[in-house]
Amino acid sequence: MLGYVARTLPLLVRARLRKSQRLVSRLERRVALSEVDYNLHMNQAVYAQVGELGRTDWILGVGAWDRWRADGINPVVAEQRIIYRREMKPRQRYAVDTRATGMDGRLLCLDSHLIVGDRVHAKLEVKLIFVGPNGVLSVEAAEAACEGLVTDALAVNAWVTKPS
Numbered sequence: 001m002l003g004y005v006a007r008t009l010p011l012l013v014r015a016r017l018r019k020s021q022r023l024v025s026r027l028e029r030r031v032a033l034s035e036v037d038y039n040l041h042m043n044q045a046v047y048a049q050v051g052e053l054g055r056t057d058w059i060l061g062v063g064a065w066d067r068w069r070a071d072g073i074n075p076v077v078a079e080q081r082i083i084y085r086r087e088m089k090p091r092q093r094y095a096v097d098t099r100a101t102g103m104d105g106r107l108l109c110l111d112s113h114l115i116v117g118d119r120v121h122a123k124l125e126v127k128l129i130f131v132g133p134n135g136v137l138s139v140e141a142a143e144a145a146c147e148g149l150v151t152d153a154l155a156v157n158a159w160v161t162k163p164s
Helices: 002-017 044-061 066-071 139-143
Strands: 024-030 074-084 093-104 107-114 119-132
Touching: 024 044, 044 066, 044 074, 044 093, 044 107, 044 119, 066 074, 066 119, 074 107
Parallel strands: none
Antiparallel strands: 024 093, 074 119, 093 107, 107 119
16 A cells, blocks of 8 residues: 555645646656566556556546546446557656546546557556445446546557648
């Protein structure tokens, strides 16, 4: 738990200070030496942690956290898929682009791309389900809770980002 707090606390403070109601989170990061495995690239488990940082920044930055908490709603990861395309090397700089791209019934779909320059190195697809005071939200309640939070997917072709 202390590792989680150490990873997320600086992010929480920065996200609160610059809350701008933006629909896209863009975090600039660097592969830490503690995230590298014996193959001398970022360990596969770290991608999920980085995706969580992107989601946390997005949830706070878009104002969803305050909105959901006021209604007694908790977002919970229901599904997660990671597509590894290119390795991330020690000390390599990269960006994490996170955005909500749609609803799948009562699940909110979030995509995070790990990008170096214009090349996508990995894509994380996550679906959040919402639990309220009376249990899992219905499709209609989930759509209402996510109204105004969805934007277009990042334009990517052949694992390269395209200007939108």
